[in-house]
Amino acid sequence: MRAAPNRRPFDAGRAAYLTLNALLLTFLLLPIVIVLVFALNPTPYISFPPVGISLRWFEKFFGSAEFMNALWLSLWVASVVLVLSIVIGAACALALVRGNLPGRAVMTAFFMSPLMVPAILTGLALFQAYLLSGIGRPVWGLIAAHTLVAVPYVIRTTLAVLHNFDRRIEEAAAVLGASPMRVFFEVTLPLIRPGVFAGGVFAFIVSFDQFPVSLFLVVPKGETLPVVLFNYMKFDLDGAIAAASMVSILLALSVVLVLERLIGLKAYVKL
Amino acid sequence: MISRRKALRAGAGLAALATVGAPSILHAQTKTLKITTWGGKWGEVMKATVLPAFEKEFKCTVSADQAFPFLPKLQVSSKNDPIYDVLHANSNEQWNAVVEGLVMDKITAKEVPNIADVYPYAVSDKIVGVTIFTSAIGLGYRTDKGLTKPTSWKDLADPKLAGSRGGYLIPVNSLGQAHLMMLGKVYGKGLTDLDAAYKALEALKPIKLVDFTGQMEKMLLSGEVSMGVIHDSGVYRYEGPNMQPVDFASPSEGVLALEQVLNVTPGSKVKELAFAYIDYMLRPDVQKLLAEAVWYSPANKKVKLDAKYDAKLLTTPEKVASLIQPDWKWYNARREDIDARVTKILKG
Numbered sequence: 001m002r003a004a005p006n007r008r009p010f011d012a013g014r015a016a017y018l019t020l021n022a023l024l025l026t027f028l029l030l031p032i033v034i035v036l037v038f039a040l041n042p043t044p045y046i047s048f049p050p051v052g053i054s055l056r057w058f059e060k061f062f063g064s065a066e067f068m069n070a071l072w073l074s075l076w077v078a079s080v081v082l083v084l085s086i087v088i089g090a091a092c093a094l095a096l097v098r099g100n101l102p103g104r105a106v107m108t109a110f111f112m113s114p115l116m117v118p119a120i121l122t123g124l125a126l127f128q129a130y131l132l133s134g135i136g137r138p139v140w141g142l143i144a145a146h147t148l149v150a151v152p153y154v155i156r157t158t159l160a161v162l163h164n165f166d167r168r169i170e171e172a173a174a175v176l177g178a179s180p181m182r183v184f185f186e187v188t189l190p191l192i193r194p195g196v197f198a199g200g201v202f203a204f205i206v207s208f209d210q211f212p213v214s215l216f217l218v219v220p221k222g223e224t225l226p227v228v229l230f231n232y233m234k235f236d237l238d239g240a241i242a243a244a245s246m247v248s249i250l251l252a253l254s255v256v257l258v259l260e261r262l263i264g265l266k267a268y269v270k271l
Numbered sequence: 272m273i274s275r276r277k278a279l280r281a282g283a284g285l286a287a288l289a290t291v292g293a294p295s296i297l298h299a300q301t302k303t304l305k306i307t308t309w310g311g312k313w314g315e316v317m318k319a320t321v322l323p324a325f326e327k328e329f330k331c332t333v334s335a336d337q338a339f340p341f342l343p344k345l346q347v348s349s350k351n352d353p354i355y356d357v358l359h360a361n362s363n364e365q366w367n368a369v370v371e372g373l374v375m376d377k378i379t380a381k382e383v384p385n386i387a388d389v390y391p392y393a394v395s396d397k398i399v400g401v402t403i404f405t406s407a408i409g410l411g412y413r414t415d416k417g418l419t420k421p422t423s424w425k426d427l428a429d430p431k432l433a434g435s436r437g438g439y440l441i442p443v444n445s446l447g448q449a450h451l452m453m454l455g456k457v458y459g460k461g462l463t464d465l466d467a468a469y470k471a472l473e474a475l476k477p478i479k480l481v482d483f484t485g486q487m488e489k490m491l492l493s494g495e496v497s498m499g500v501i502h503d504s505g506v507y508r509y510e511g512p513n514m515q516p517v518d519f520a521s522p523s524e525g526v527l528a529l530e531q532v533l534n535v536t537p538g539s540k541v542k543e544l545a546f547a548y549i550d551y552m553l554r555p556d557v558q559k560l561l562a563e564a565v566w567y568s569p570a571n572k573k574v575k576l577d578a579k580y581d582a583k584l585l586t587t588p589e590k591v592a593s594l595i596q597p598d599w600k601w602y603n604a605r606r607e608d609i610d611a612r613v614t615k616i617l618k619g
Contacts, residue, residue, distance in 0.1 A: 043492075043493075044489070044492065044509075045489040045490075045492040045493040046489065046493060047493050124343065124347065127344070127347060128347045131347065131348050131349065131354070132349075215338065215339075215340075216343075216344060216347075218338055219334075219336075220334045220335050220336045220337070220338075221334075223337070223338055227338050230338075230339070231310040231337050231338055231339060232310060232311070233483065233485060234310065234311075234339065234483050234485055235309065235310050235311025235312070235313070235314075235485055236310075236311050236312075236485060237483070237485040237486055237488070237489050238489075
């Protein structure tokens, strides 16, 4: 006699959970699918169903000196912002947690304040400040502005790691004779690294996609990709915009994957 | 070994020398003209041909800003050292700028000699600065939807077009604002009859609204709308193998002017060069090049366009007579109230 198959009873909660996840994923990914369809469709306007598959918009994007200059500038600025944000953000987070500073809550709120002010106002205010101080709109001014809005992300993720940090590990290292510098580089830093670099990923993406702050701070022939795309859209709303969007999405994804390979962001997720 | 004091003294000496020598250095420097300009095909032609030729002829460099928004940047910069020397904008924005003292009231043939050759609309009392080109705002329509060519602005209200007519988010688009005034003229006592305009706007619902003219072009090309308010260049520029069954119609009540206006900032340090640039942009050869590249009607009467452009653009006094120029000073003064009212009408 064959035994009855061991069927799992229907779990309504699990089904609801999976359905919700599927809906969320669809909501997040559907716009990307639409952008991809538009980027591959040869017509110079959005048409559905697509009339064919073509790489003409990607050719236009990669063949345009204006788009390429903007893409490289955006990548370069985002890379510098990534490094600066990591250094500044991690140092601030350590100071806030370990520094025994007076008014720590106020200082934390101050460091987070760039996230609370509308970015367009931050851009306009910095633009005015730069002009009034006579420095114009140099590229380092743009980098400083991006860093300003990117640092809070690094601070936030690093603070999250530091709050779960077991300081007895550092004390053990010190008891065994390690200098404070050695403790920092060989114990503290490796343990907070996932948080710092996760914040760094956010910083890179925030800078690379930054539009409102850049709007006032870019100069002629020195425009970032989001600004160039916005201005292009006002006159030519064709598939080159979709191709540029796909390239941006793939670049951001690449950065996340590379960092995951290098430092293992999953470790941060577990925290 | 050099002491700190000696180093400071040497530095101060060098700084003093630099200050004394500065005027001659500045004199030898190439002047830079800071302008605003459009993107798209216009920007391509400007950067590839027009601006390099100007730089060569006038031995200067041109810093051309294509990144909107221009007016807030000008507002924030010092009036004595403005961020731009020449502001290229549509007429409504120039009127906003002149009210704040950011651009000059009037430019004459004394400063820009080629003004002597422009059509009267280019320097009319509805313009601050100088119009270098204009487009005609009328109706774009699909020729494959069984529609007859529109002859009146009222044709946009045809019940058959419910849901497939196109307009603009009036608070952010000057074509939408101009169309609203035209509704006052067509259905009421004139361009300033807002009550009639609001009533006519209500009757256009359901209507698909966009904020950029580029979006309207694409909606017409894709057939998402069958008829919409658009400027002639937004239809004509898609000629050739990719041309869709779309055409432009000039309503009998007249077409609205969408002027490309140049103006100089009062605080510009290179005012002569700024005037020279405007004069250069009004030269017949430059006008022809740009007009044929982007399908804009040239403001200079002496420009001779090739036949296919001449047939469609406003290149004779008779054709130019169909242009209606809105009073943007009047409109801008009421803008907040108008924005609130039209938003309420078009909500949802």
